[in-house]
Amino acid sequence: MAAQGETYRLAFPPNQKPYISTGLPFHKSLVHHVTNTFHASKVYVIVSASISKTSNFSRLQSELGNKIVGVRYGIKQHVPWTDVLEVVNDINQKEADLIVTLGAGSLTDGAKVIAFALANQAFTLENLAKIAADAKPIDLQPCSIPIINIPTSLSGGEYTASGGATDMRTHRKHSFAHPSIGTNLVILDPTLSISTPERVWISSGMRAVDHCVEGLCSNSPKVTDSTDATYTKGLRLLVPSLLRTKKDKENQEARLDEMLGVIESMKGSKAGVPMGGSHAIGHQLGPLRVGHGETSCVMLPHVLRWNHLNGDETVKSLQRKVCGVFWGQEDIERMLKSRGLEPGTVDASDIVGALVSELGMPRTLKEVNVSEDRLDALAANTMKDRWSPTNPVPLKDKSMVLEILRMALGT
Structure with missing residues (x-):
């Protein structure tokens, strides 16, 4: 349901997620949907290192308050598997019920792989390798933790049913794909992107x-x-x-x-x-x-x-x-x-x-x-x-x- 003054629609009608929010400052849309759309009480935030030092992140923290149970400051470019697993294990321990990203492309791809790894209990490098697309995995479990992206770049990863992450042991980037992978809501705020x-x-x-x-x-x-x-x-x-x-x-x-x-x-x-x-x-x-x-x-x-x-x-x-x-x-x-x-x-x-x-x-x-x-x-x-x-x-x-x-x- 849209907030007052917000345009809220599917990116790919008639029925393909994510939903798109425009017309409101990002923090107002975020608070509305955390509470009224996802009914979340344990929010895990992944924020870029640069944005974490700005008033925009302070505003997000202030608006969500004690609903935030964990914060990850940055995921390196091209999403190293080690970064993914650090967040997977942290979210699993904190029992978060919603992931919010504030930043650019690596955070977006990372969140999708993280949600997929959580669903399939991939807590190690070896288990993560088993669910990569090129491993041709079977009996995969669908993602269950929803994701809100607040992008500050134009990478477009918010709109794909796959995520890429890099095994730094081989320097090869692998795809993780499943119909359930993907963002649930993308909040578009051009004002936020000016500092990019x-x-x-x-x-x-x-x-x-x-x-x-x-x-x-x-x-x-x-x-x-x-x-x-x-x-x-x-x-x-x-x-x-x-x-x-x-x-x-x-x-x-x-x-x-x-x-x-x-x-x-x-x-x-x-x-x-x-x-x-x-x-x-x-x-x-x-x-x-x-x-x-x-x-x-x-x-x-x-x-x-x-x-x-x-x-x-x-x-x-x-x-x-x-x-x-x-x-x-x-x-x-x-x-x-x-x-x-x-x-x-x-x-x-x-x-x-x-x-x-x-x-x-x-x-x-x-x-x-x-x-x-x-x-x-x-x-x-x-x-x-x-x-x-x-x-x-x-x-x-x-x-x-x-x-x-x-x-x-x-x-």
Whole structure:
């Protein structure tokens, strides 16, 4: 039930969670739903280390009071298994009945894996390995502890029925998937996001752009006119708003449009549209300490270029859909032309690369401190990723991934 002044709706109607809350300051929406929607009395809070030092966290603590039974300060990027298990054991001991996250992508993914591990009594590294998707587990128990996310980035993990976490013994990121995994409520408050570092906000927005672009370029039979429409809507919300935010970080209208664009970017995934090489490589760049979203800034243009060079006419025509969306918006056209690009003379990789540069994000592996000696292992891990075979030009051999990585390496 909505609070007064709140818009409260499903992200993926008619019946797929999470619910979305907009229109209220985050703390007012949170208190309402903790009490009236979830009837929770033992709240466990996972807060980013930076936000924990702000008045926003103090306000959350004040509003929830003695309902808070535990606080975790930060989960490291790409969600190390050790971090997950520390929280799992703490929540289990404190018998929490609700998880609230306040912060960016790693907290969101972490909470989903934590809830799944709790449901399946995975309290050790060995037990956690047994419930990872690539272990093909059976007889899994569904998640039972609800989750509220209050995101401060555009990573989009709030909207997926899976979570990623990294086994630091192998530096490999694993997926944890189950129909029950996922957030119950996402509270969107653009005011809260203004303090997010620009690089984190913009790069996570590019991750959502990556969802849309790889979705539009997918040649899967799951692609429909409806999924194309949502990806197109997502790009039209995201790209102009990212350009506006870059110029004016206080623009709350642009920030809310970006948040809503993330939801559109995830609808195709909910319909089963697979991602491609940018996501596959990006998953494995994370354990090499490349920020979430920066992986898309670096890899998406190069994957598009490689696909264009190696794909058939169908692959090229799918990329032309992406070009049409970009050229169809005045603000974006102005930016592209200022960089010397003209319609009909460039491909999707040129356009996305221009956007990355305009936003001041990294475009090469060397810019994110990935050196040539890491490429072979990176390619080997990418071949194990679920999105490698669903790239528009399927990545069937490590040598194909290495070609893309060498293109992305930089000088």
